[in-house]
Amino acid sequence: MPPAIDHGRRVLLRGCALLPLAFAIPGGAAAGASGNVPARGRGATRIDVRQHGAQGDGGHDDTLAFQSAVDALPATGGTVQVPAGDYLIDPVRSIRLRSRMHLELAPGARLLAKANAAERAHVLTAEAISDVEISGGRIIGERDAHHGSTGEWGHGIMIRGASAVTVRDVHVSHCWGDGISIGGARTGNGAIVPSRDVVIARVQCVGNRRQGLTIGRSRRVRVYDSTFSDTGGTLPGCGIDVEPDAGDVADDVIIGNCVVARNQGAGIQLFKRVSDVTIRDCTIEANRGHGVLAIAASACVIRDNLIRDNALGGVSLRPGAREISVSRNEFADNGPAYSAKSRKSLPRNRHVSIAEEAQAIHVTDDNSYRN
Template sequence: MKNLLIFLLIVNLSCAQEKFSYKDVPDTYIKKTDVTSSFNNLKNQSFEVVKILPSNYKKDGSQDYTVYIQKAINENTTVLLPNFPVLINDKGLQLKDNSNLLFDENSQLKLKATDRAGYAIINISNKKNVSIYNVKILGDRNIHLGTRGEWGMGIRVNDANNIKIYNPIVKNCWGDGIYIGGKNFSSNVNIIGGLIDNNRRNGISIIGGDNILLQDLVISNSNGANPQTGVDLEPNNQQNKKLNITLKSIITFNNVLSGLTFYLDNFKGNEISNDVQIRVTDYKDLYSKNGISYSNRKSQIKKSLQGNIMLNNIDLKYNQNPFRYLYNNSSLDNINLNVTDFKSDHKDNQGIVTELQQFSQKKIKYNK
């Protein structure tokens, strides 16, 4: 009994030591892509939401203006949000085909406190040709009224095509900052520039996608509900069909479990899948427990995965595990893994590189 009490005390102390601590992202890490020209051209032809707000409208984000903004979106191709914070309820904003949503310099969508397990502050479902400029979203995680669920999203892109999101700043959502997927998959989605910070589940989840580009983004401080990861590539099932993704110049920073996760288990099914095409170039992680995590459990029933994963110019710092194989049976199946210029500050960096090379050759990694 005495030994058991000592063990429990050690476990409790260990858990206390691992309590999440928020870290500010250095300003020099955050990039903003220059869309000034296209933004100004669209702004000149936009409908200004402020024109249909009540005459005594408030500029402090305390008044719910969801119905007015939705009306503007429904009736116009290009919409300019008010140049001040506005409150949005948990119905969110439903965008439409062939449309543009513009955030002015001081625009921000703030979610009104809700007890809903899931929501989407901006919802792009079964839509095409949608562009959003200079997005600023503040979720309700700090004022959330319930305890259930983990599906409160800042931006949800479901079964959508040709979506462009420029310079998003998405913080404090109950679930993911940005969610990309659908019953099948979304295609031709570009998210360029910006900061995804302090969201409760993942910064960005990609469930299924063809020709998805994440570029010049910082994804940080994901904490609260597993997987607690910066960028999580995790199909729900084989119906998601495609995982054709490019990550370019991405920084993940101080995410609880992992900076970047390849969680491919659920992609397996009754047919061989040849649709894993993932390219990660100029990627950095700092302070996440695991820099990169990988899972594709070997199965005697489900068919194997095929495709390619390329990791080029990877730089991992201050991780407990720079590269972690999840579970005790991680397989590449017939995925070709190509790793060039992989480095970390871990004392056994060469051993990690050797393991990656062996993993690529042997196609399977057993953990004890």
């Protein structure tokens, strides 16, 4: 076990975890906890969903009223405003957003997913569009009232083949699938269009069934100042799962200043066809799987994180992992790793375990280890 290093420095890092971070984003702007999220282009028109018949009483189906408000925006786009209230939304039909728009939910606005038996259903859909912002309010899924027992794709927000998308200051909970899912879309000729330039800022994904956040076929995704917790009910059950479907990759991802806690699977999973992911300044704790699990991921950085109390270990680098750097992290009280053959505890590997098949792994001396 490597010796512990300066714990005073670690306390300082934990204290700084609540301070703003600045991340470079396309176009040269910076994004951070101060609210400096990237501007998305749209017109000045503002439309209130109640003007299109939304009642917000929690009982009337407001799906068509929302869609009418979205469709009423002019070609230049604009903002659809959602005042405080409980809006029942049918996720089977979904609210399909359009380019150059902002869906602006008031702090007291809640989108309540209508119970259904569908394997695939999404409260909000952003597919093959650009310059989109979703902000404020809550999205509450129907996992506790779901009529079926199969499927895992009942998402709060689905982003597919979209670009220049910001999701900020939203609370997403109790979805049958993911709180938020980012991925690619197929064109008519079968080509895959990944999502690009997606920013997830100051979001909470809590108590969802499959993942808090999935990052699939994508380029340039930034996730910061957010919480992903208490996920579980079907596999993988991760707080954040970076896992593109076959046929494309996930590349250029930053996960910073986030809390990833108490998830049934890994806190953060990097699973196949994943490259250039940085996980930094996060608290990753009390997950029932590993804190960070990397399988066939490459060119990734795990640094300046507090990784503690994860049941299967802190960081696990499995076969196919290569060019992974693990530095300046504090590891504490992580549960034992296990031998795949004997299932016996391997205490020496419980903080950082590295498969023999992993290549070019750099675990620096400035990590600290406790218990």
